[in-house]
Amino acid sequence: MPFLADDTRAALARAQELDAATPTPASALDRLSAVRTLIAALEADAASLTAVREALASGADWGEIGAAARLSPAAAKARWQGDDAAIAERQQASRKRSARPSAKPTDLPGLSVAEAADKLGVTAQAIYLRVTRGQLEAQTIELPDGRKYKRVFLPEG
Template structure:
């Protein structure tokens, strides 16, 4: 019985067909698409997880598994340790972190530390020192997604 899923075998076969064909400018995009489809199919395929579980059952440790997968032992363990529910939970938590917006919000009160430093003509360190000494007012604003920003409020004047 083959260890790859049907989708993965189909993607691999398509890559093989394109590998055997004469290259042309038009086929370059087809080759790129085939490579990406194969990568996606391999990532979704349970073959790696099955092989890891078989290796663990046969007595392999995480260092050996990591070496075979070209990962650190900790990365291999984080990726494949536990039952399906534990693995799915870790993947979901990872997706939540990566779903956060990467841009800083622009509608926060006050100024960022960098903005306050530029406005006062000092370094960011000087701003933090002035906040610590009570010379400037600052507060940390936490957004609903958990991100936190230090905001500085300069005296009016």
């Protein structure tokens, strides 16, 4: 009985078909698509997790599993340790982290503390001190995704 899922075997067959294409080789985009489809299928396939669980049951340790998977023992353990619910929970937490934007928004009101400091020719610490003393107005803006930004509003003129 094959250890790969049907989707994974189909993606592998497509990659092999493109690899063997003669006399006209497959286009670069077709090859790229086939490779990425195969990678995604392999990542989603339960074959790796099943093999890890069988290896653990037969006495293998995380060092051996990591070496076979070309991962560090800690990375292998973080990826495959626990039951299905624990693994799914770690994957979901990872997705939440990676879904956050990596760039600061540019459409916030006012100036950042660094921008205000540059404009006034002082340090960021001086801006915070002036805000604390009530000499400058500032607000903390919270975005829907939970990120917070201190924004400074300089007096007009």
